[in-house]
Amino acid sequence: MSGLLGDLSPAQAETLVKFRKALSQEQLLRKKDDDYTLLRFLKARGFDLEKAKAMFRSMLEWRREVGADTIKEVFEFPERKATLLLYPRFHHKTDKLGRPIYIERLGQLRADELLKITTLDRVFMSHVFDWEVLIDSKFRACSEKVGRDVRQTLTILDLKGVAPKHMSKPVRQFIQKIAKVDQDYYPEYLGKMIIINAPVAFKAMWTVVKPWIDKRTKKKIEVCGGNFTGKLLELVEKENLPEFLGGCCSCVGGCEHSDAGPWNVVAESSIDSHVIA
Template identity: 45%
Template sequence: MSWFSHTAHPVQTEVEAFWYLNLTPEQQLAHDKLLEHLKETRTLHQGHDDRFTLLRFLKARQWDVHRAAAMYQSMVKWRIEQRTDHVYETFTFPEREAVLRHYPHFYHKTDKYGRPVYVELLGQTDASKILEATTLERLMHYHVCDWENLQRKILPACSVLAGRPIITKSVILDLKGVTLKNFGSAAQKMLRNVVTIDQDYYCESLGQMFIVNTPTVFRMIWAMVNPLLEERTRRKIVILGSDFLPTVTQLVPLESLPACLGGKSQEPASLQDVGPWLDVQLPNPVKNPHKEKAAGADGQEGGDCDPEQQQAAVAVKATTAAVVSPPSSMRQSATAPGRLHLEEDE
Protein backbone atom coordinates (compact mmCIF):
# COMPACT_ATOMS: atom_id res chain seq x y z
CA MET A 1 0.00 0.00 0.00
CA SER A 2 0.95 3.65 -0.12
CA TRP A 3 1.90 5.96 2.71
CA PHE A 4 0.23 8.68 0.61
CA SER A 5 -3.38 8.05 -0.26
CA HIS A 6 -6.61 9.96 -0.08
CA THR A 7 -8.89 6.93 -0.23
CA ALA A 8 -9.12 3.50 1.30
CA HIS A 9 -9.02 2.01 -2.21
CA PRO A 10 -6.57 4.13 -4.22
CA VAL A 11 -6.81 2.10 -7.44
CA GLN A 12 -9.69 3.38 -9.53
CA THR A 13 -12.86 1.41 -9.99
CA GLU A 14 -14.40 1.11 -13.43
CA VAL A 15 -17.08 3.64 -12.51
CA GLU A 16 -14.41 6.12 -11.40
CA ALA A 17 -12.34 5.52 -14.53
CA PHE A 18 -15.32 6.16 -16.80
CA TRP A 19 -16.85 9.02 -14.86
CA TYR A 20 -17.62 10.83 -18.12
CA LEU A 21 -20.02 8.05 -19.15
CA ASN A 22 -21.86 8.12 -15.81
CA LEU A 23 -23.02 11.70 -15.43
CA THR A 24 -25.59 12.86 -12.93
CA PRO A 25 -28.46 15.04 -14.21
CA GLU A 26 -26.76 18.02 -12.58
CA GLN A 27 -23.50 17.31 -14.40
CA GLN A 28 -25.28 16.94 -17.73
CA LEU A 29 -27.02 20.26 -17.10
CA ALA A 30 -23.64 21.88 -16.36
CA HIS A 31 -22.34 20.56 -19.69
CA ASP A 32 -25.32 22.01 -21.54
CA LYS A 33 -24.89 25.39 -19.83
CA LEU A 34 -21.16 25.49 -20.60
CA LEU A 35 -21.79 24.66 -24.23
CA GLU A 36 -24.44 27.36 -24.48
CA HIS A 37 -22.17 29.92 -22.79
CA LEU A 38 -19.21 29.18 -25.08
CA LYS A 39 -21.43 29.43 -28.15
CA GLU A 40 -22.95 32.70 -26.97
CA THR A 41 -19.52 34.19 -26.29
CA ARG A 42 -18.16 32.77 -29.56
CA THR A 43 -15.29 31.07 -27.72
CA LEU A 44 -16.11 27.45 -28.63
CA HIS A 45 -12.88 26.42 -30.34
CA GLN A 46 -12.94 24.20 -33.42
CA GLY A 47 -11.24 20.89 -32.71
CA HIS A 48 -11.96 21.28 -28.99
CA ASP A 49 -15.73 21.56 -29.15
CA ASP A 50 -16.52 17.93 -28.40
CA ARG A 51 -18.53 16.70 -25.45
CA PHE A 52 -15.62 15.08 -23.61
CA THR A 53 -13.40 18.15 -23.77
CA LEU A 54 -16.12 20.24 -22.16
CA LEU A 55 -16.65 17.58 -19.50
CA ARG A 56 -12.92 17.53 -18.69
CA PHE A 57 -12.88 21.26 -18.03
CA LEU A 58 -16.04 21.05 -15.96
CA LYS A 59 -14.60 18.28 -13.81
CA ALA A 60 -11.36 20.23 -13.39
CA ARG A 61 -13.38 23.09 -11.91
CA GLN A 62 -15.78 21.03 -9.76
CA TRP A 63 -18.62 21.44 -12.30
CA ASP A 64 -18.70 25.21 -11.82
CA VAL A 65 -19.76 26.46 -15.26
CA HIS A 66 -18.23 29.95 -14.99
CA ARG A 67 -14.88 28.69 -13.69
CA ALA A 68 -14.82 25.94 -16.32
CA ALA A 69 -15.55 28.50 -19.03
CA ALA A 70 -12.70 30.71 -17.84
CA MET A 71 -10.32 27.75 -17.80
CA TYR A 72 -11.44 26.63 -21.27
CA GLN A 73 -11.04 30.14 -22.68
CA SER A 74 -7.53 30.35 -21.19
CA MET A 75 -6.71 27.09 -22.95
CA VAL A 76 -7.97 28.48 -26.26
CA LYS A 77 -5.96 31.69 -25.79
CA TRP A 78 -2.84 29.62 -25.05
CA ARG A 79 -3.33 27.45 -28.14
CA ILE A 80 -3.72 30.48 -30.36
CA GLU A 81 -0.74 32.32 -28.88
CA GLN A 82 1.49 29.23 -28.98
CA ARG A 83 0.20 28.18 -32.44
CA THR A 84 -0.22 24.69 -31.05
CA ASP A 85 -1.79 23.17 -34.17
CA HIS A 86 1.00 24.56 -36.33
CA VAL A 87 3.64 23.26 -33.90
CA TYR A 88 2.08 19.80 -33.93
CA GLU A 89 1.93 19.67 -37.71
CA THR A 90 5.43 21.03 -38.39
CA PHE A 91 7.64 20.39 -35.36
CA THR A 92 10.49 17.90 -35.72
CA PHE A 93 12.72 16.73 -32.90
CA PRO A 94 15.94 15.22 -34.30
CA GLU A 95 17.54 15.36 -30.86
CA ARG A 96 14.96 12.93 -29.48
CA GLU A 97 17.36 9.99 -29.21
CA ALA A 98 19.86 12.13 -27.31
CA VAL A 99 17.10 13.32 -24.98
CA LEU A 100 15.87 9.76 -24.40
CA ARG A 101 19.29 8.76 -23.10
CA HIS A 102 18.81 11.19 -20.22
CA TYR A 103 15.00 11.13 -20.03
CA PRO A 104 13.71 7.58 -20.66
CA HIS A 105 9.96 7.60 -21.32
CA PHE A 106 7.56 5.61 -23.45
CA TYR A 107 4.01 4.33 -23.86
CA HIS A 108 3.59 0.63 -23.15
CA LYS A 109 0.31 -1.17 -23.90
CA THR A 110 -2.91 -0.53 -21.96
CA ASP A 111 -4.40 -0.97 -18.51
CA LYS A 112 -7.40 -3.22 -17.84
CA TYR A 113 -9.79 -0.45 -18.88
CA GLY A 114 -8.10 0.00 -22.26
CA ARG A 115 -6.27 3.21 -21.37
CA PRO A 116 -2.72 3.72 -22.68
CA VAL A 117 0.01 3.35 -20.07
CA TYR A 118 2.79 5.95 -20.04
CA VAL A 119 6.08 5.20 -18.24
CA GLU A 120 8.95 7.45 -17.12
CA LEU A 121 12.16 6.09 -15.60
CA LEU A 122 13.02 9.09 -13.45
CA GLY A 123 15.97 7.44 -11.74
CA GLN A 124 17.76 7.58 -15.10
CA THR A 125 16.81 11.19 -15.79
CA ASP A 126 19.36 14.00 -15.79
CA ALA A 127 17.78 17.39 -16.48
CA SER A 128 21.11 19.18 -16.97
CA LYS A 129 22.14 16.75 -19.71
CA ILE A 130 18.69 16.98 -21.30
CA LEU A 131 19.17 20.73 -21.62
CA GLU A 132 22.58 20.14 -23.17
CA ALA A 133 20.86 18.12 -25.90
CA THR A 134 18.01 20.58 -26.49
CA THR A 135 16.49 23.81 -25.18
CA LEU A 136 13.67 24.13 -22.67
CA GLU A 137 11.47 25.71 -25.34
CA ARG A 138 12.01 22.83 -27.76
CA LEU A 139 11.51 20.30 -24.98
CA MET A 140 8.14 21.88 -24.16
CA HIS A 141 7.19 21.80 -27.85
CA TYR A 142 8.04 18.10 -27.82
CA HIS A 143 5.94 17.66 -24.69
CA VAL A 144 2.97 19.42 -26.28
CA CYS A 145 3.31 17.32 -29.44
CA ASP A 146 3.23 14.22 -27.28
CA TRP A 147 -0.03 15.39 -25.72
CA GLU A 148 -1.48 16.21 -29.13
CA ASN A 149 -0.49 12.80 -30.49
CA LEU A 150 -2.14 11.17 -27.48
CA GLN A 151 -5.41 13.01 -28.01
CA ARG A 152 -5.49 12.87 -31.80
CA LYS A 153 -4.15 9.36 -32.41
CA ILE A 154 -3.65 7.12 -29.40
CA LEU A 155 -6.86 7.76 -27.46
CA PRO A 156 -9.15 7.50 -30.51
CA ALA A 157 -7.54 4.18 -31.47
CA CYS A 158 -7.85 2.92 -27.89
CA SER A 159 -11.51 3.95 -27.98
CA VAL A 160 -12.11 1.77 -31.01
CA LEU A 161 -10.36 -1.19 -29.43
CA ALA A 162 -12.16 -0.78 -26.10
CA GLY A 163 -15.56 -0.30 -27.69
CA ARG A 164 -16.17 2.84 -25.64
CA PRO A 165 -14.61 6.30 -25.41
CA ILE A 166 -11.16 6.42 -23.79
CA ILE A 167 -10.13 9.96 -22.84
CA THR A 168 -7.46 9.44 -20.15
CA LYS A 169 -4.16 7.65 -19.68
CA SER A 170 -2.49 5.80 -16.82
CA VAL A 171 1.01 6.80 -15.76
CA ILE A 172 3.81 4.95 -13.96
CA LEU A 173 6.76 6.97 -12.67
CA ASP A 174 9.67 4.75 -11.63
CA LEU A 175 11.91 6.42 -9.04
CA LYS A 176 14.41 3.59 -8.72
CA GLY A 177 17.82 5.20 -8.28
CA VAL A 178 16.47 8.71 -7.73
CA THR A 179 18.46 11.04 -5.48
CA LEU A 180 18.11 14.72 -4.67
CA LYS A 181 20.53 15.36 -7.53
CA ASN A 182 17.80 14.33 -9.96
CA PHE A 183 15.68 17.23 -8.69
CA GLY A 184 18.10 20.11 -8.98
CA SER A 185 17.24 23.57 -10.29
CA ALA A 186 17.10 22.47 -13.94
CA ALA A 187 14.71 19.63 -13.13
CA GLN A 188 12.50 21.89 -11.02
CA LYS A 189 12.26 24.43 -13.84
CA MET A 190 11.28 21.71 -16.31
CA LEU A 191 8.75 20.31 -13.85
CA ARG A 192 7.05 23.67 -13.32
CA ASN A 193 6.59 24.09 -17.06
CA VAL A 194 5.28 20.55 -17.52
CA VAL A 195 2.82 20.77 -14.63
CA THR A 196 1.40 24.05 -15.92
CA ILE A 197 0.82 22.62 -19.38
CA ASP A 198 -0.63 19.36 -18.11
CA GLN A 199 -3.00 20.78 -15.49
CA ASP A 200 -4.13 23.94 -17.28
CA TYR A 201 -4.37 22.95 -20.94
CA TYR A 202 -4.80 19.16 -20.95
CA CYS A 203 -6.78 18.94 -17.74
CA GLU A 204 -8.37 15.72 -16.51
CA SER A 205 -6.48 13.65 -19.07
CA LEU A 206 -4.78 11.71 -16.29
CA GLY A 207 -6.67 8.66 -15.14
CA GLN A 208 -4.35 7.19 -12.52
CA MET A 209 -0.70 7.68 -11.60
CA PHE A 210 1.54 5.26 -9.74
CA ILE A 211 4.85 6.53 -8.34
CA VAL A 212 6.87 3.40 -7.59
CA ASN A 213 10.22 2.45 -6.07
CA THR A 214 10.15 5.59 -3.95
CA PRO A 215 13.51 6.10 -2.18
CA THR A 216 14.15 7.38 1.32
CA VAL A 217 14.62 10.93 0.04
CA PHE A 218 11.22 10.94 -1.61
CA ARG A 219 9.58 12.80 1.25
CA MET A 220 11.89 15.74 0.55
CA ILE A 221 11.27 15.47 -3.19
CA TRP A 222 7.52 15.33 -2.64
CA ALA A 223 7.73 18.48 -0.53
CA MET A 224 9.02 20.25 -3.66
CA VAL A 225 6.51 18.68 -6.05
CA ASN A 226 3.36 18.71 -3.93
CA PRO A 227 2.77 22.51 -3.97
CA LEU A 228 2.74 22.47 -7.78
CA LEU A 229 -0.15 20.01 -7.96
CA GLU A 230 -3.83 20.76 -7.65
CA GLU A 231 -5.82 18.62 -5.22
CA ARG A 232 -7.65 16.95 -8.12
CA THR A 233 -4.31 15.72 -9.44
CA ARG A 234 -3.01 14.57 -6.08
CA ARG A 235 -6.08 12.41 -5.55
CA LYS A 236 -5.15 10.31 -8.59
CA ILE A 237 -1.64 9.54 -7.36
CA VAL A 238 -0.67 6.36 -5.52
CA ILE A 239 2.83 6.38 -4.06
CA LEU A 240 4.48 2.99 -3.49
CA GLY A 241 7.82 1.52 -2.49
CA SER A 242 9.59 -1.45 -4.06
CA ASP A 243 6.70 -3.83 -3.36
CA PHE A 244 4.45 -2.09 -5.85
CA LEU A 245 3.36 -4.94 -8.13
CA PRO A 246 0.37 -6.16 -6.07
CA THR A 247 -1.15 -2.67 -6.25
CA VAL A 248 -0.15 -1.69 -9.78
CA THR A 249 -1.36 -4.98 -11.25
CA GLN A 250 -4.84 -4.25 -9.92
CA LEU A 251 -4.97 -1.82 -12.84
CA VAL A 252 -2.21 -2.85 -15.27
CA PRO A 253 -2.01 -6.59 -16.05
CA LEU A 254 1.38 -8.19 -15.47
CA GLU A 255 1.41 -9.15 -19.15
CA SER A 256 1.17 -5.47 -20.07
CA LEU A 257 3.90 -4.23 -17.75
CA PRO A 258 7.38 -3.88 -19.26
CA ALA A 259 10.09 -6.15 -17.89
CA CYS A 260 11.94 -3.15 -16.42
CA LEU A 261 9.02 -2.77 -14.00
CA GLY A 262 8.80 -6.44 -13.14
CA GLY A 263 6.24 -7.25 -15.80
CA LYS A 264 6.09 -10.01 -18.37
CA SER A 265 6.14 -7.85 -21.48
CA GLN A 266 9.48 -8.23 -23.24
CA GLU A 267 8.70 -6.35 -26.44
CA PRO A 268 10.45 -4.41 -27.80
CA ALA A 269 13.27 -2.28 -26.39
CA SER A 270 11.94 -0.31 -23.42
CA LEU A 271 12.29 3.13 -24.99
CA GLN A 272 10.06 2.31 -27.95
CA ASP A 273 6.33 2.90 -27.76
CA VAL A 274 4.33 -0.32 -27.77
CA GLY A 275 0.57 -0.49 -27.91
CA PRO A 276 -2.43 -1.81 -29.82
CA TRP A 277 -3.10 1.69 -31.17
CA LEU A 278 -0.18 1.16 -33.56
CA ASP A 279 -2.21 -1.55 -35.29
CA VAL A 280 -5.44 0.37 -35.78
CA GLN A 281 -6.52 1.99 -39.00
CA LEU A 282 -10.08 3.12 -39.53
CA PRO A 283 -11.51 2.72 -43.04
CA ASN A 284 -12.98 5.82 -44.66
CA PRO A 285 -15.48 7.22 -44.11
CA VAL A 286 -15.46 6.75 -40.34
CA LYS A 287 -16.11 9.36 -37.69
CA ASN A 288 -13.53 9.73 -34.99
CA PRO A 289 -14.92 7.87 -31.94
CA HIS A 290 -12.92 10.10 -29.60
CA LYS A 291 -14.21 13.33 -31.12
CA GLU A 292 -17.85 13.04 -30.13
CA LYS A 293 -19.32 16.43 -30.94
CA ALA A 294 -20.98 18.24 -28.09
CA ALA A 295 -24.74 18.05 -28.46
CA GLY A 296 -25.77 20.94 -30.65
CA ALA A 297 -22.20 22.16 -31.24
CA ASP A 298 -22.61 21.72 -35.00
CA GLY A 299 -26.01 23.32 -35.04
CA GLN A 300 -27.82 19.99 -35.02
CA GLU A 301 -30.04 18.81 -32.22
CA GLY A 302 -29.62 15.21 -31.06
CA GLY A 303 -28.58 13.05 -34.02
CA ASP A 304 -25.45 10.93 -33.68
CA CYS A 305 -24.33 12.81 -30.57
CA ASP A 306 -26.29 10.51 -28.26
CA PRO A 307 -23.73 8.84 -25.95
CA GLU A 308 -25.35 5.41 -26.06
CA GLN A 309 -25.57 5.46 -29.85
CA GLN A 310 -21.99 6.68 -30.01
CA GLN A 311 -20.75 3.85 -27.80
CA ALA A 312 -22.65 1.29 -29.87
CA ALA A 313 -21.15 2.69 -33.07
CA VAL A 314 -17.67 2.54 -31.58
CA ALA A 315 -18.17 -1.10 -30.64
CA VAL A 316 -19.23 -1.96 -34.18
CA LYS A 317 -16.25 -0.14 -35.65
CA ALA A 318 -13.95 -2.01 -33.29
CA THR A 319 -14.91 -5.27 -34.97
CA THR A 320 -14.70 -3.98 -38.53
CA ALA A 321 -11.69 -1.66 -38.46
CA ALA A 322 -8.87 -2.57 -40.80
CA VAL A 323 -5.67 -3.66 -39.08
CA VAL A 324 -2.28 -2.48 -40.29
CA SER A 325 1.16 -1.94 -38.76
CA PRO A 326 2.21 1.69 -39.22
CA PRO A 327 5.65 2.72 -38.00
CA SER A 328 5.91 4.17 -34.49
CA SER A 329 6.97 7.81 -34.37
CA MET A 330 6.95 10.73 -32.03
CA ARG A 331 4.46 12.63 -34.18
CA GLN A 332 2.00 11.93 -36.96
CA SER A 333 0.51 14.79 -38.92
CA ALA A 334 -3.17 15.62 -38.86
CA THR A 335 -5.18 16.94 -41.79
CA ALA A 336 -7.03 19.48 -39.64
CA PRO A 337 -6.63 20.82 -36.13
CA GLY A 338 -7.91 18.39 -33.56
CA ARG A 339 -9.23 15.85 -36.08
CA LEU A 340 -8.19 12.25 -36.43
CA HIS A 341 -7.39 11.23 -40.00
CA LEU A 342 -6.81 7.53 -40.55
CA GLU A 343 -7.17 6.23 -44.07
CA GLU A 344 -7.18 2.90 -45.80
CA ASP A 345 -4.04 2.02 -47.74
CA GLU A 346 -4.10 3.18 -51.30
Protein backbone atom coordinates in the same frame (compact mmCIF):
# COMPACT_ATOMS: atom_id res chain seq x y z
CA MET B 1 -24.50 10.95 -19.58
CA SER B 2 -22.53 7.84 -18.72
CA GLY B 3 -18.93 7.06 -19.57
CA LEU B 4 -15.50 7.98 -18.30
CA LEU B 5 -16.76 10.87 -16.20
CA GLY B 6 -19.69 8.99 -14.73
CA ASP B 7 -23.35 9.91 -14.62
CA LEU B 8 -24.27 13.55 -14.34
CA SER B 9 -26.79 14.89 -11.89
CA PRO B 10 -29.63 17.02 -13.33
CA ALA B 11 -27.83 20.14 -12.09
CA GLN B 12 -24.56 19.10 -13.71
CA ALA B 13 -26.27 18.26 -16.99
CA GLU B 14 -27.88 21.71 -16.95
CA THR B 15 -24.51 23.33 -16.26
CA LEU B 16 -23.06 21.49 -19.25
CA VAL B 17 -25.79 22.92 -21.50
CA LYS B 18 -25.15 26.42 -20.13
CA PHE B 19 -21.40 25.99 -20.57
CA ARG B 20 -21.74 25.00 -24.23
CA LYS B 21 -24.12 27.91 -24.88
CA ALA B 22 -21.83 30.42 -23.15
CA LEU B 23 -18.76 29.28 -25.08
CA SER B 24 -20.72 29.41 -28.33
CA GLN B 25 -21.97 32.92 -27.64
CA GLU B 26 -18.43 34.10 -26.93
CA GLN B 27 -17.22 32.33 -30.10
CA LEU B 28 -14.85 30.16 -28.09
CA LEU B 29 -16.37 26.83 -29.04
CA ARG B 30 -14.47 24.74 -31.58
CA LYS B 31 -15.96 22.09 -33.85
CA LYS B 32 -14.08 19.33 -32.02
CA ASP B 33 -15.35 20.36 -28.58
CA ASP B 34 -17.72 17.51 -27.73
CA ASP B 35 -19.47 17.09 -24.39
CA TYR B 36 -16.61 15.05 -22.97
CA THR B 37 -14.16 17.88 -23.70
CA LEU B 38 -16.41 20.43 -22.01
CA LEU B 39 -16.98 18.13 -19.05
CA ARG B 40 -13.25 17.87 -18.48
CA PHE B 41 -13.10 21.61 -17.79
CA LEU B 42 -16.29 21.63 -15.74
CA LYS B 43 -15.07 18.75 -13.61
CA ALA B 44 -11.67 20.35 -13.14
CA ARG B 45 -13.41 23.40 -11.71
CA GLY B 46 -16.08 21.64 -9.65
CA PHE B 47 -18.83 22.56 -12.15
CA ASP B 48 -18.33 26.25 -11.38
CA LEU B 49 -19.44 27.74 -14.71
CA GLU B 50 -17.43 30.96 -14.52
CA LYS B 51 -14.24 29.24 -13.41
CA ALA B 52 -14.63 26.63 -16.16
CA LYS B 53 -15.09 29.40 -18.74
CA ALA B 54 -11.96 31.16 -17.52
CA MET B 55 -10.03 27.89 -17.65
CA PHE B 56 -11.25 27.13 -21.18
CA ARG B 57 -10.41 30.64 -22.37
CA SER B 58 -6.95 30.39 -20.85
CA MET B 59 -6.43 27.05 -22.60
CA LEU B 60 -7.27 28.55 -25.99
CA GLU B 61 -4.90 31.47 -25.41
CA TRP B 62 -2.09 29.09 -24.40
CA ARG B 63 -2.65 26.93 -27.48
CA ARG B 64 -2.31 29.98 -29.70
CA GLU B 65 0.88 31.05 -27.91
CA VAL B 66 2.66 27.68 -28.29
CA GLY B 67 1.12 26.73 -31.63
CA ALA B 68 -0.46 23.54 -30.30
CA ASP B 69 -2.94 23.27 -33.18
CA THR B 70 -0.18 22.90 -35.76
CA ILE B 71 2.61 21.37 -33.69
CA LYS B 72 2.17 17.90 -35.21
CA GLU B 73 2.81 19.33 -38.66
CA VAL B 74 5.63 21.77 -37.91
CA PHE B 75 7.59 20.50 -34.89
CA GLU B 76 10.57 18.28 -35.61
CA PHE B 77 12.49 16.56 -32.81
CA PRO B 78 15.31 14.50 -34.37
CA GLU B 79 17.02 14.20 -30.99
CA ARG B 80 14.05 12.32 -29.51
CA LYS B 81 15.75 8.91 -29.35
CA ALA B 82 18.87 10.39 -27.76
CA THR B 83 16.81 12.28 -25.17
CA LEU B 84 14.95 9.10 -24.21
CA LEU B 85 18.25 7.57 -23.12
CA LEU B 86 18.88 10.53 -20.83
CA TYR B 87 15.27 11.13 -19.74
CA PRO B 88 13.10 8.04 -20.38
CA ARG B 89 9.43 8.97 -20.86
CA PHE B 90 7.11 7.17 -23.25
CA HIS B 91 3.77 5.52 -23.94
CA HIS B 92 3.76 1.73 -23.93
CA LYS B 93 0.73 -0.48 -24.61
CA THR B 94 -2.44 -0.32 -22.46
CA ASP B 95 -3.75 -1.25 -19.02
CA LYS B 96 -6.70 -3.53 -18.18
CA LEU B 97 -9.13 -0.67 -18.82
CA GLY B 98 -7.70 -0.09 -22.28
CA ARG B 99 -5.97 3.16 -21.25
CA PRO B 100 -2.59 4.11 -22.73
CA ILE B 101 0.23 3.60 -20.23
CA TYR B 102 2.65 6.50 -19.81
CA ILE B 103 5.96 5.65 -18.14
CA GLU B 104 8.49 8.15 -16.85
CA ARG B 105 11.78 7.15 -15.21
CA LEU B 106 12.75 10.36 -13.44
CA GLY B 107 15.60 8.66 -11.58
CA GLN B 108 17.40 8.11 -14.88
CA LEU B 109 17.32 11.79 -15.78
CA ARG B 110 20.80 13.08 -16.64
CA ALA B 111 20.06 16.76 -17.03
CA ASP B 112 23.62 17.93 -17.71
CA GLU B 113 24.03 15.48 -20.60
CA LEU B 114 20.51 16.17 -21.84
CA LEU B 115 21.24 19.87 -22.15
CA LYS B 116 24.25 19.13 -24.33
CA ILE B 117 22.02 17.75 -27.09
CA THR B 118 18.83 19.79 -26.68
CA THR B 119 17.14 22.44 -24.55
CA LEU B 120 14.43 22.19 -21.91
CA ASP B 121 12.26 24.35 -24.17
CA ARG B 122 12.51 21.74 -26.92
CA VAL B 123 11.79 18.94 -24.45
CA PHE B 124 8.76 20.93 -23.36
CA MET B 125 7.57 21.30 -26.94
CA SER B 126 8.02 17.56 -27.47
CA HIS B 127 5.78 17.08 -24.43
CA VAL B 128 3.07 19.20 -26.05
CA PHE B 129 3.58 17.31 -29.33
CA ASP B 130 3.09 14.00 -27.51
CA TRP B 131 -0.11 15.30 -25.92
CA GLU B 132 -1.56 16.19 -29.30
CA VAL B 133 -0.67 12.78 -30.76
CA LEU B 134 -2.18 11.06 -27.71
CA ILE B 135 -5.46 12.96 -28.03
CA ASP B 136 -5.82 12.82 -31.80
CA SER B 137 -4.49 9.33 -32.50
CA LYS B 138 -3.71 7.13 -29.52
CA PHE B 139 -6.96 7.58 -27.61
CA ARG B 140 -8.89 6.89 -30.81
CA ALA B 141 -6.95 3.66 -31.46
CA CYS B 142 -7.44 2.51 -27.86
CA SER B 143 -11.16 3.26 -28.07
CA GLU B 144 -11.53 1.27 -31.28
CA LYS B 145 -9.71 -1.70 -29.77
CA VAL B 146 -11.96 -1.99 -26.69
CA GLY B 147 -15.17 -0.76 -28.34
CA ARG B 148 -15.77 2.15 -25.96
CA ASP B 149 -14.52 5.66 -25.34
CA VAL B 150 -11.00 5.80 -23.85
CA ARG B 151 -9.70 9.26 -22.98
CA GLN B 152 -7.65 8.78 -19.84
CA THR B 153 -4.21 7.37 -19.11
CA LEU B 154 -2.43 5.29 -16.51
CA THR B 155 0.84 6.96 -15.54
CA ILE B 156 3.72 5.11 -13.89
CA LEU B 157 6.34 7.42 -12.41
CA ASP B 158 9.51 5.51 -11.50
CA LEU B 159 11.68 7.30 -8.93
CA LYS B 160 14.38 4.63 -8.69
CA GLY B 161 17.72 6.39 -8.43
CA VAL B 162 16.25 9.82 -7.74
CA ALA B 163 18.66 12.01 -5.78
CA PRO B 164 18.87 15.71 -4.88
CA LYS B 165 20.81 16.33 -8.11
CA HIS B 166 17.66 15.50 -10.05
CA MET B 167 15.86 18.43 -8.45
CA SER B 168 18.13 21.31 -9.44
CA LYS B 169 16.44 24.68 -9.87
CA PRO B 170 16.10 24.42 -13.69
CA VAL B 171 14.65 20.90 -13.36
CA ARG B 172 12.23 22.00 -10.64
CA GLN B 173 11.07 24.89 -12.83
CA PHE B 174 10.68 22.54 -15.79
CA ILE B 175 8.62 20.03 -13.78
CA GLN B 176 6.47 22.86 -12.43
CA LYS B 177 5.87 24.09 -15.99
CA ILE B 178 4.90 20.60 -17.15
CA ALA B 179 2.58 20.11 -14.17
CA LYS B 180 0.81 23.39 -14.93
CA VAL B 181 0.35 22.49 -18.60
CA ASP B 182 -1.01 19.04 -17.79
CA GLN B 183 -3.46 20.32 -15.20
CA ASP B 184 -4.59 23.61 -16.73
CA TYR B 185 -4.58 22.87 -20.44
CA TYR B 186 -5.09 19.09 -20.60
CA PRO B 187 -7.30 18.54 -17.54
CA GLU B 188 -8.89 15.25 -16.53
CA TYR B 189 -6.92 13.09 -18.94
CA LEU B 190 -5.13 11.41 -16.04
CA GLY B 191 -7.02 8.36 -14.86
CA LYS B 192 -4.50 7.06 -12.33
CA MET B 193 -0.87 7.66 -11.37
CA ILE B 194 1.30 5.14 -9.56
CA ILE B 195 4.57 6.47 -8.14
CA ILE B 196 6.99 3.59 -7.59
CA ASN B 197 10.40 3.17 -5.95
CA ALA B 198 9.73 6.25 -3.84
CA PRO B 199 12.95 6.83 -1.83
CA VAL B 200 13.11 7.84 1.81
CA ALA B 201 13.84 11.39 0.69
CA PHE B 202 10.66 11.42 -1.38
CA LYS B 203 8.65 13.01 1.43
CA ALA B 204 10.82 16.11 1.20
CA MET B 205 10.55 16.15 -2.58
CA TRP B 206 6.80 15.59 -2.40
CA THR B 207 6.53 18.65 -0.17
CA VAL B 208 8.11 20.67 -2.99
CA VAL B 209 5.99 19.19 -5.76
CA LYS B 210 2.64 18.84 -3.98
CA PRO B 211 1.68 22.55 -4.05
CA TRP B 212 1.81 22.45 -7.86
CA ILE B 213 -0.80 19.69 -8.01
CA ASP B 214 -4.52 20.35 -7.64
CA LYS B 215 -6.72 18.41 -5.21
CA ARG B 216 -8.46 16.32 -7.88
CA THR B 217 -5.12 15.14 -9.28
CA LYS B 218 -3.74 14.32 -5.82
CA LYS B 219 -6.61 11.88 -5.27
CA LYS B 220 -5.54 9.95 -8.38
CA ILE B 221 -1.96 9.47 -7.17
CA GLU B 222 -0.83 6.39 -5.25
CA VAL B 223 2.69 6.16 -3.86
CA CYS B 224 4.51 2.81 -3.57
CA GLY B 225 8.00 1.89 -2.43
CA GLY B 226 10.01 -0.95 -3.91
CA ASN B 227 7.21 -3.52 -3.59
CA PHE B 228 5.11 -2.23 -6.45
CA THR B 229 4.82 -5.18 -8.84
CA GLY B 230 1.62 -6.55 -7.31
CA LYS B 231 -0.08 -3.18 -7.56
CA LEU B 232 0.93 -2.68 -11.17
CA LEU B 233 -0.25 -6.16 -12.13
CA GLU B 234 -3.65 -5.33 -10.66
CA LEU B 235 -3.87 -2.62 -13.31
CA VAL B 236 -1.84 -4.02 -16.22
CA GLU B 237 -1.62 -7.44 -17.87
CA LYS B 238 1.86 -8.92 -17.40
CA GLU B 239 2.54 -9.06 -21.14
CA ASN B 240 1.87 -5.31 -21.42
CA LEU B 241 4.24 -4.36 -18.61
CA PRO B 242 7.98 -3.92 -19.29
CA GLU B 243 10.37 -6.30 -17.53
CA PHE B 244 11.90 -3.52 -15.43
CA LEU B 245 8.46 -2.93 -13.91
CA GLY B 246 7.84 -6.59 -13.11
CA GLY B 247 6.13 -7.58 -16.35
CA CYS B 248 7.34 -9.81 -19.14
CA CYS B 249 7.45 -7.44 -22.10
CA SER B 250 10.87 -7.12 -23.72
CA CYS B 251 10.59 -4.92 -26.80
CA VAL B 252 13.26 -5.13 -29.46
CA GLY B 253 15.43 -2.04 -28.98
CA GLY B 254 13.80 -1.33 -25.61
CA CYS B 255 10.22 -0.63 -24.59
CA GLU B 256 10.98 3.10 -24.40
CA HIS B 257 11.67 3.17 -28.15
CA SER B 258 8.96 0.82 -29.45
CA ASP B 259 5.85 3.01 -29.21
CA ALA B 260 3.95 -0.25 -28.91
CA GLY B 261 0.18 -0.06 -28.57
CA PRO B 262 -3.09 -0.18 -30.55
CA TRP B 263 -1.98 3.05 -32.22
CA ASN B 264 1.03 1.26 -33.73
CA VAL B 265 -0.18 -2.11 -34.94
CA VAL B 266 3.07 -2.96 -36.72
CA ALA B 267 5.16 -2.31 -33.61
CA GLU B 268 2.74 -4.11 -31.29
CA SER B 269 2.44 -7.23 -33.46
CA SER B 270 6.21 -7.33 -33.90
CA ILE B 271 6.76 -7.01 -30.16
CA ASP B 272 4.26 -9.73 -29.26
CA SER B 273 6.73 -12.31 -30.50
CA HIS B 274 9.37 -10.99 -28.11
CA VAL B 275 7.33 -11.20 -24.91
CA ILE B 276 9.10 -13.47 -22.45
CA ALA B 277 6.92 -16.34 -21.27
